[in-house]
Structures are given as structure tokens and as C-alpha cells.
Amino acid sequence: MYEVVYPIGTSKRAIKALAPHISDLNGKTICGSGHSYEADEAFNAVTNLLKKQYPDTTFIPNSEFPDEVSTDNEIAAFQKVLQKKGCDALLSGIGA
Numbered sequence: 001m002y003e004v005v006y007p008i009g010t011s012k013r014a015i016k017a018l019a020p021h022i023s024d025l026n027g028k029t030i031c032g033s034g035h036s037y038e039a040d041e042a043f044n045a046v047t048n049l050l051k052k053q054y055p056d057t058t059f060i061p062n063s064e065f066p067d068e069v070s071t072d073n074e075i076a077a078f079q080k081v082l083q084k085k086g087c088d089a090l091l092s093g094i095g096a
Contacts, residue, residue, distance in 0.1 A: 025054040028088040032062035033069075033078075036093075046091060060085050 022028060030050070032043040039062055047059040064085070069078045082090070 022089055025050065025089070026056040028054075029058045029060060029086045030089045030091060031060045031065065031082060031085055031087040033065050033090055033092040034062055043091060060087065062091075 030047070032039075032047075034043075043059075043062055050057060051059075065081055066074065066078055069075055
């Protein structure tokens, strides 16, 4: 048996409970996050599919959010932008 160590080390942050599941996306605001290769195309493809099932949903593209979120200050700033935009859900890590 081998012990596996994550290459960047262990997290110093406490694990928090996830937000409750959103049962219906109609009337919700979904924000995009991620600036990887072809993220814009992936976000558009996903949102076009979701719009068919949830026509009253608002989508805010990843271009309206910071592209670097890693330090505590960047995370806090990102959270403020999400709150300001009224995001109910986040599409993250899309693209190639």
C-alpha cells in the first residue's frame, strides 16, 4: 500500500459545508468563472443548453469576472463580485 501526497501540500483551510442544491434554475442568476482555452465557447454551449430547459435564467459570462483567484485577497474580491452580480450558482472550470 502506498501513501499518496498531493503535490502542492495539504490545505490549511477548514472544510466548509457546501451550499444547498438548487432544485429549479428558473429565475436564478448563473455566473461563469474560468479563463482557460475555449472557456467562452464552452460557457456559451452550456448556457444555450440550459436556456432551453430554464428559459427564465440569467447568465453572466466569465468575461465579467477576475481571471486570477488564488490569494486570500483575490478570493475575497471575487466573492464580492459574485454577491454584487447576484449569483445564485457558478459554472466553474469550463473550457479545455
